[in-house]
Each structure stands twice: as C-alpha cells, then as structure tokens.
Amino acid sequence: MVPLLAFVAPSLDVSSPNGTLVARLSLDGTGQPRLAVNRGGKPVLLSGRLGLDLATGGPLDRGLKVERSTRRSADSQWRPVAGNTKMVRNRYRELTLALREVRGGRRLELVVRAYDEGIAFRYRLPKGMRGYYVREELTEFVPANAPTATALVLPNERTPYEELYQRGPLKEGQLLGFPLMLHRQDGTAVAFTEADLTDFPGLYLRPKDGALRAHLSPRLDGSGLAAKKSGPFSTPWRVVMVGDPKRLLESNLVLNLNPPTVLKDTSWIRPGKTVFPWWNGYNTGDSGIEPGQTTEYHKWCIDFAARRGFPYHSIDGLDNIAWYGGRIVPYDGGPLTKGLPGLDLEEIVRYAKSKGVRIRLWMASAAAKAQMDVAYPYYEKLGIEGVMVDFFDRDDQETVNLVRRIVAKAAKHHLTITLHNLYKPTGLQRTYPNLLAFEAARNLEFDKWDDKGITPEHELDVAFVRGLAGPIDFHAGSFRNVLQKDFKPIDKAPMTIGTRARQLARYVVYFDPMNMVADSPAVYEASPAGLSFLAQVPTTWDETRVLAGEVGKYLVVARRKGKVWYVGGMTDSRSRTVKVPLPFLKGRYGLESWSDTSGAPTGLAITKGLAGKTLVLRMREAGGAVARLTPLSRSR
CATH class of the missing domain: 3.20.20.70 (Aldolase class I)
Known part of the structure; x- marks a missing residue:
C-alpha cells in the first residue's frame, strides 16, 4: 500500500502576463490533480478535480505523481482573414505537468495556459498505448461564492444550441451548453467554453454538489464511449474566461487556442x-x-x-x-x-x-x-x-x-x-x-x-x-x-x-x-x-471596442474599418439613453446617425453633423441606434 503522503506535491502556479489571473495545479493526498483559479488574489474557482475516465485501466485521476514540469511563454501576432480586429495578439504563459500512475504506469499530461483574459487547459495522453477509449471526462469546476448564471440549458446532446438562455442560480442535473457565463457579486464574469474541438466530442457541464461536472457527448454506435482515439492525443482546450464581460467580448482567446491556418492562399476568401x-x-x-x-x-x-x-x-x-x-x-x-x-x-x-x-x-x-x-x-x-x-x-x-x-x-x-x-x-x-x-x-x-x-x-x-x-x-x-x-x-x-x-x-x-x-x-x-x-x-473589422453595456440589458459596440468608425447600440424592453465617450477619435470627424423615433417602429431619425467627444444614443423600448464616424480633412 502506498502512503497517501507519497502523492502530495507542492502546488505549481502559472500567472497571466499582467499578473492578474493565477491558475494553480496541485496533487491532493490521493494523487488526484486539481485546478484552482484566482483573480487579483481572490478565488474565482476553488480547487476542482481533473482527470479522464478510460475504458482501458479505468479512471485516470488518482494515484498519480509528478514526473516533471516545464514552462514557456509566448507573445506573437497574427492576421485573421475575417476578424473583428486587423491583428490578433497571442500572449500567454504555459505550464505543462507530466504525471504518471504509481501502480499502473499510465501517463497523463496537463497543459495550462494563462492569458490576461482567461485560463485554458487541456489533457494530453502521450505515447505508450496503441489507442485510448474515453468514457467520460472527470473535470470539475468549483465556482467560488455561489454566483448566478446566464445559461443555455439543453434537453440533451442532440441539439442545435437554439434554446433560450436562463438566468439565475444553476440547478442540479441541468445540461449546460457552452458558452456558459457566471456572474459574480463584484461584477466579474466567469465564462466557460472550449477551443480547438478536433476529433473529440463536445463538452457540457452539469451542476452537482456545488461543482460543475464535465460531460462528453456520447458516441452513437452503442459502445458506451465518448471517444475512440488511436495513439497519442490532446483533448480540446477547456477555457475559463474571467473579467469584465465587456472586455471578454473583445477577446480573441478562442481563436488563439487553435492552430494557424493551413491554407497557403486566402486571397479568394471575400466576406x-x-x-x-x-x-x-x-x-x-x-x-x-x-x-x-x-x-x-x-x-x-x-x-x-x-x-x-x-x-x-x-x-x-x-x-x-x-x-x-x-x-x-x-x-x-x-x-x-x-x-x-x-x-x-x-x-x-x-x-x-x-x-x-x-x-x-x-x-x-x-x-x-x-x-x-x-x-x-x-x-x-x-x-x-x-x-x-x-x-x-x-x-x-x-x-x-x-x-x-x-x-x-x-x-x-x-x-x-x-x-x-x-x-x-x-x-x-x-x-x-x-x-x-x-x-x-x-x-x-x-x-x-x-x-x-x-x-x-x-x-x-x-x-x-x-x-x-x-x-x-x-x-x-x-x-x-x-x-x-x-x-x-x-x-x-x-x-x-x-x-x-x-x-x-x-x-x-x-x-x-x-x-x-x-x-x-x-x-x-x-x-x-x-x-x-x-x-x-462592413462585415469584418480592423478594431473592436465595447463601450458600454450590461448583460441582458443593453450593449454599445464600436468597430473600425480603415479610418471609419461605426458605433451600434441595442437595448432591452426599456427605453434607454446611453452616453459613451469617444477617446479613440483623433482629429475632426463627421457624424451620421440612425436613431429611433417616437412613432412607428419602422421610423428612423437620420441626422448628420460633427462628432463630439461624447456620443449620445437614445433608444426606445426594444430599440437601438447606430452611427458612422468619418474623418474630415483639415480644410473642412
């Protein structure tokens, strides 16, 4: 019998480039890997278990010990063909933890990346077996402070993701689709999704005993499995975005977690x-x-x-x-x-x-x-x-x-x-x-x-x-x-x-x-x-900024194409006037706007003039407003 203390290892942290987010990997007394996430020194996710349930050898989540750890960082840029920004920055710090079963000898690697706007991790099964049959994923996220949610509750895994979002506390047994957003009392959002879904089933979450437990979409061949894999493989990235929900909308984190384009020529792609x-x-x-x-x-x-x-x-x-x-x-x-x-x-x-x-x-x-x-x-x-x-x-x-x-x-x-x-x-x-x-x-x-x-x-x-x-x-x-x-x-x-x-x-x-x-x-x-x-x-953009908003209530977004800015706002069933500063305007800009009227919903108030330092969007119930800001020559 192996003493429990034999499994205990010092926790290893990886922090975001700006130091705000910290992911902590550890092994508990049973040799079970666990993940916690902090933001600004405050817990976002409490320690939750990690692992995979394999048909060969059973669950791979306990009795593990650390063989080695490696670290690296990256800071690069790439140009999307059809993006909401002209250039995408891909900056993160990464920790890889190599684990091995003390008894069975099976190996498991955990790869964790810390970005300024989120944490991502994936499981990697290295060489050593001809193939892997995956029954289930054993990941658990344990939110701190019982947040409320805006959740896509689905009837089952055979779904087009077209349900209404539900707001409020999560309920045990619900099948939650991605993205899932949790709302903390301090205004921070915690959002879950996945990236680089390749030769693997989609992931869902189920609330249970204060945790969000992973669930993989099952194969339909009657095997009782979720995935059949030949040789070494990596799961998709499990993504936890953390921050002001407006800033999260500006993020390209999901894209950054995918491989670069395999197309040598993209000139024929015209959005x-x-x-x-x-x-x-x-x-x-x-x-x-x-x-x-x-x-x-x-x-x-x-x-x-x-x-x-x-x-x-x-x-x-x-x-x-x-x-x-x-x-x-x-x-x-x-x-x-x-x-x-x-x-x-x-x-x-x-x-x-x-x-x-x-x-x-x-x-x-x-x-x-x-x-x-x-x-x-x-x-x-x-x-x-x-x-x-x-x-x-x-x-x-x-x-x-x-x-x-x-x-x-x-x-x-x-x-x-x-x-x-x-x-x-x-x-x-x-x-x-x-x-x-x-x-x-x-x-x-x-x-x-x-x-x-x-x-x-x-x-x-x-x-x-x-x-x-x-x-x-x-x-x-x-x-x-x-x-x-x-x-x-x-x-x-x-x-x-x-x-x-x-x-x-x-x-x-x-x-x-x-x-x-x-x-x-x-x-x-x-x-x-x-x-x-x-x-x-336009349908693609050189720059995107979320200027104002509150989940489910209103949202104002500014996007730039070349030198021209577009600002769009939408509100809920209540009328709303929103004033947004325009600090990104340098020089004189002309303003053309399309706004609600007090008459028929099809009515438009179209105005032209000079842009100021602040844009006022007046939106009636179920309304909106949009503006185009065009730079003026000095002579004008």
Missing part, C-alpha cells in the same frame, strides 16, 4: 453580405414576380443585390423542399449539381456573374456528406462562391469529424462556408478561414413560428454570451419591425420585435463576416429607410 430569401419565404410583395424556386425569381433577387450593392445571393429551400429537390429534412437523395424543374443553376450563375454578384448554395449536412466529393469540384468549376451546410444537430465525435471534412473539402475547392444547426464555434475558422459564420443560437428564424418571438433580452444574452465563442449568424436585416405587443409569428413575410434602428445596429453589435440581408427585396424597396446603411456597413 460580405448575402441576400437570403428563405427567411422571408420568397416573398415578392407587389413586384409582379411570381414567388417560387425559379430562375426568374432568383434573377429578380440578383438584380436587387446588384442595384443595392450586396455581393452575394443565396439559393436555399422553400416549404421543406430543397433547391436540389426532395425534402429539406430529412435528406432523401436529391442531386446537389442540379436544380428543381424551372431552376436552371448554370443560367442563374451566368446571370449573376454578368451583374457582379456571386451565388451561394444551401444544403443539408447529410447531402454534403453524401455528395460533396462530386458537388464541390463542380461548384468550383461553375463559379459558386460558397455553401451553407445545415442540420447537424449533434456534437458527438463522428459529427465533429464530419464538420472538419466538410470545411476542408470546401477550402480545397475555394468555397467559403457557413454552418447552421450546429454546436457553438470553437475557433476552427482560424485554421480554415473559409469558414465564416455559425448559427448556434435561437435567432430570427424563430419569428416565423414561435408565439413569443425573439425578445430584445434574448438578443442581448446572445450578444454577451454566445458572442464569446465567435461569429453569430442571426438571419439579420428584417425591415418589418413591430413592438412586442403587436408581434405574431408569420412564416412568410415574418415580422420581428424591435425598431428599424435596432436592426441596423445589429450589424455592428454582432460580428458576422457573411451576414445576411434576409428580408424581401420588395420590402426593402417599399420602405428603404436604412437600406443604404446595410449596403455600406
């Missing part, structure tokens, strides 16, 4: 905005164009895109029939290289090219899995710009691997890609920058069928919490704007809760490199106030 008729139900209003999945209809949309300055048009489905034939879900075999009768894909692409517009194509994940080896080379030859792949609804190991194969195949054939009905972003877009946008949120499509609709509070929860993981594809651009009391779900020509100014502000507050212009061309042309702004606002 922008796409006309997206599925959301509005192919509505044509009084245009005289027959709505439907026809060549004529799509040419009408292309004409609108060309006239109004939108670079892309998307072909999707209608009434549960995909553009390539057969049901949207479940997929039943329609060919991805040919349109329905009356929809001539090659003619549409030819016509779009003549107008300076490029075509994007939607498809179900099952269709992509079955046909991408044939379809994607054909799309490249035809001149298709990119694809949206939809209806994954899982994050088990097989699905995670399918996502990477689809994204890599798209990159090989110079196709950009957006992903819907899928788990949260984990930073894959750094490695494959042709991956531009993700859904993973209850969004404005629910206004087509949900009685309550998408509320202003939910939209702000999405911005603060879901936004920590990466880009948010939200079916943006609705110009049929109503107040909560007047809302009702409509499948075709849907309405949205909130003002016109709020819809404009979303293009600044949310980050989405392939954003949508999802309402009908007929609606835009009939009520064009703000339409010019949609065409002008």
Whole structure:
C-alpha cells in the first residue's frame, strides 16, 4: 500500500502576463490533480478535480505523481482573414505537468495556459498505448461564492444550441451548453467554453454538489464511449474566461487556442453580405414576380443585390423542399449539381456573374456528406462562391469529424462556408478561414413560428454570451419591425420585435463576416429607410471596442474599418439613453446617425453633423441606434 503522503506535491502556479489571473495545479493526498483559479488574489474557482475516465485501466485521476514540469511563454501576432480586429495578439504563459500512475504506469499530461483574459487547459495522453477509449471526462469546476448564471440549458446532446438562455442560480442535473457565463457579486464574469474541438466530442457541464461536472457527448454506435482515439492525443482546450464581460467580448482567446491556418492562399476568401430569401419565404410583395424556386425569381433577387450593392445571393429551400429537390429534412437523395424543374443553376450563375454578384448554395449536412466529393469540384468549376451546410444537430465525435471534412473539402475547392444547426464555434475558422459564420443560437428564424418571438433580452444574452465563442449568424436585416405587443409569428413575410434602428445596429453589435440581408427585396424597396446603411456597413473589422453595456440589458459596440468608425447600440424592453465617450477619435470627424423615433417602429431619425467627444444614443423600448464616424480633412 502506498502512503497517501507519497502523492502530495507542492502546488505549481502559472500567472497571466499582467499578473492578474493565477491558475494553480496541485496533487491532493490521493494523487488526484486539481485546478484552482484566482483573480487579483481572490478565488474565482476553488480547487476542482481533473482527470479522464478510460475504458482501458479505468479512471485516470488518482494515484498519480509528478514526473516533471516545464514552462514557456509566448507573445506573437497574427492576421485573421475575417476578424473583428486587423491583428490578433497571442500572449500567454504555459505550464505543462507530466504525471504518471504509481501502480499502473499510465501517463497523463496537463497543459495550462494563462492569458490576461482567461485560463485554458487541456489533457494530453502521450505515447505508450496503441489507442485510448474515453468514457467520460472527470473535470470539475468549483465556482467560488455561489454566483448566478446566464445559461443555455439543453434537453440533451442532440441539439442545435437554439434554446433560450436562463438566468439565475444553476440547478442540479441541468445540461449546460457552452458558452456558459457566471456572474459574480463584484461584477466579474466567469465564462466557460472550449477551443480547438478536433476529433473529440463536445463538452457540457452539469451542476452537482456545488461543482460543475464535465460531460462528453456520447458516441452513437452503442459502445458506451465518448471517444475512440488511436495513439497519442490532446483533448480540446477547456477555457475559463474571467473579467469584465465587456472586455471578454473583445477577446480573441478562442481563436488563439487553435492552430494557424493551413491554407497557403486566402486571397479568394471575400466576406460580405448575402441576400437570403428563405427567411422571408420568397416573398415578392407587389413586384409582379411570381414567388417560387425559379430562375426568374432568383434573377429578380440578383438584380436587387446588384442595384443595392450586396455581393452575394443565396439559393436555399422553400416549404421543406430543397433547391436540389426532395425534402429539406430529412435528406432523401436529391442531386446537389442540379436544380428543381424551372431552376436552371448554370443560367442563374451566368446571370449573376454578368451583374457582379456571386451565388451561394444551401444544403443539408447529410447531402454534403453524401455528395460533396462530386458537388464541390463542380461548384468550383461553375463559379459558386460558397455553401451553407445545415442540420447537424449533434456534437458527438463522428459529427465533429464530419464538420472538419466538410470545411476542408470546401477550402480545397475555394468555397467559403457557413454552418447552421450546429454546436457553438470553437475557433476552427482560424485554421480554415473559409469558414465564416455559425448559427448556434435561437435567432430570427424563430419569428416565423414561435408565439413569443425573439425578445430584445434574448438578443442581448446572445450578444454577451454566445458572442464569446465567435461569429453569430442571426438571419439579420428584417425591415418589418413591430413592438412586442403587436408581434405574431408569420412564416412568410415574418415580422420581428424591435425598431428599424435596432436592426441596423445589429450589424455592428454582432460580428458576422457573411451576414445576411434576409428580408424581401420588395420590402426593402417599399420602405428603404436604412437600406443604404446595410449596403455600406462592413462585415469584418480592423478594431473592436465595447463601450458600454450590461448583460441582458443593453450593449454599445464600436468597430473600425480603415479610418471609419461605426458605433451600434441595442437595448432591452426599456427605453434607454446611453452616453459613451469617444477617446479613440483623433482629429475632426463627421457624424451620421440612425436613431429611433417616437412613432412607428419602422421610423428612423437620420441626422448628420460633427462628432463630439461624447456620443449620445437614445433608444426606445426594444430599440437601438447606430452611427458612422468619418474623418474630415483639415480644410473642412
């Protein structure tokens, strides 16, 4: 019998570059590794256990001793292809702890990185076994001081991450999706997510006895396992972001934890905005164009895109029939290289090219899995710009691997890609920058069928919490704007809760490199106030600053493209006036703003003038405001 004291080892700390955050690794008397996190000398996470449950040899979490520890630090910069900043700084300190079982001899490494805005760690299984069968992860996070939460509570692991966020104390047994945000009494946020999800299942948390216990999405092959791995491997990074929630929104931590791009040439990747008729139900209003999945209809949309300055048009489905034939879900075999009768894909692409517009194509994940080896080379030859792949609804190991194969195949054939009905972003877009946008949120499509609709509070929860993981594809651009009391779900020509100014502000507050212009061309042309702004606002940025906000209540974000600044604000169901300083403006700037009016929610107050040192955003209930700040020459 090995005495308990034989396992005890001195704790090892790794601190963030600015010294504010400290992660502490230790072994308790049973040889169990544990992790605690402090901020400014105060506990954020109390000591919680670490480990993996393996089918061969059982749990690897006790009876361990330290073989060695190594340290390193890094401070570098890299340029994203489609980012919310022009350059990303990657600065951290790292501690690696090599452990070995005293009896069984199995080895486990813990790699911990400390950034100024968070802590990340991963498990590494070194050489020594032919393969590893992982049953479960044994990580426990133990929050200090019983914080409240803004949580995505999910029914099970087969999910598109489209539930409403719940606020308040966590309850035992809940299945919590990422990102998860805890709110401390001092105003600090503690947010959990994961990064570099590669050949491994997605991670969830379950509250139990004051701790948040890890749970891996199980394989669906009946094996009782979560992952089958051949040879050495590393798990994804487990990420704990800590700080002012506004500062966390400026972070690129999830991206930094992913490998650099594998693409040698990225010049063909051109973010922008796409006309997206599925959301509005192919509505044509009084245009005289027959709505439907026809060549004529799509040419009408292309004409609108060309006239109004939108670079892309998307072909999707209608009434549960995909553009390539057969049901949207479940997929039943329609060919991805040919349109329905009356929809001539090659003619549409030819016509779009003549107008300076490029075509994007939607498809179900099952269709992509079955046909991408044939379809994607054909799309490249035809001149298709990119694809949206939809209806994954899982994050088990097989699905995670399918996502990477689809994204890599798209990159090989110079196709950009957006992903819907899928788990949260984990930073894959750094490695494959042709991956531009993700859904993973209850969004404005629910206004087509949900009685309550998408509320202003939910939209702000999405911005603060879901936004920590990466880009948010939200079916943006609705110009049929109503107040909560007047809302009702409509499948075709849907309405949205909130003002016109709020819809404009979303293009600044949310980050989405392939954003949508999802309402009908007929609606835009009939009520064009703000339409010019949609065409002008960028989708990628050189700098991002979060100026003001409170989770679930309001948010003001400033983003810069070149020398021009855009400021967007959104509020909850209460009217709000927010004054934000503009210290980043150097010199004289012209101001153009789009604000709420006291009349109909579709009304816009458009003003022009000179920018001062402070910007005042006046937002009515479910409202918003947006401004463009342009430098003036000295002569002006």
